[in-house]
Every structure is written in structure tokens, then in C-alpha cells.
Amino acid sequence: MLSWALTFLVIAIVAAVLGFGGIAGTAAGIAKILFIVFLVLFVVSFIMGRRAP
Template sequence: MLHYAIVCLVIALIAAVFGFGGIAASAVGIAKILFYVFVIMAVITFVLSLLKKG
């Protein structure tokens, strides 16, 4: 999922360079959402692994 967030960020940067503001804004929005979902899932997995070992 982090891979998809990075891909969306790269697409946003390329779109911004070529002047496609709307596409760049949507790609950045998607990248932000995917990044936050990735962080939340990583934290949940970390906590669950600590609980399973303890």
C-alpha cells in the first residue's frame, strides 16, 4: 500500500510539472489517504504483534 502512495505522489509531481493542476491535486489527495491508511495498518499490526508475544 505504501508503494501505491508513492506511485500516486510521483504521478502528482509529474502532473504538476506539466501544469495539470486538477490531476495533481487529486493524485496528492489519493497519496495522502493511502499513506494514512498504511500508517494506521502498520500501527495496528505492531500492537497486535506485541499483544500476541506478551
């Protein structure tokens, strides 16, 4: 999932450089959402993995 977030981030940067505002905004929004979801899943898995069985 992190790779998808990074992919959309790269697409947003390329689109911003080329001047495509709508595409850049959409790709940046998707990248932000995916990154937050990845971060939440990482924290949850980290907490669950640290618990004693």
C-alpha cells in the first residue's frame, strides 16, 4: 500500500511540473489518503505485534 501512495505522489509531482492542476490535485489527494491508511495499519500491527501472547 505504501508503494501505491508513493506512486500517486510521483504522479502528482510530475503532473504539477507539467501544469496539470486537476490531475496533480487528485493524485496528491489519493497519495495522502493511502499514506494515512498505511500509517494507521502500521501502528495497529506494531501495537498488536508487541502484545504478549
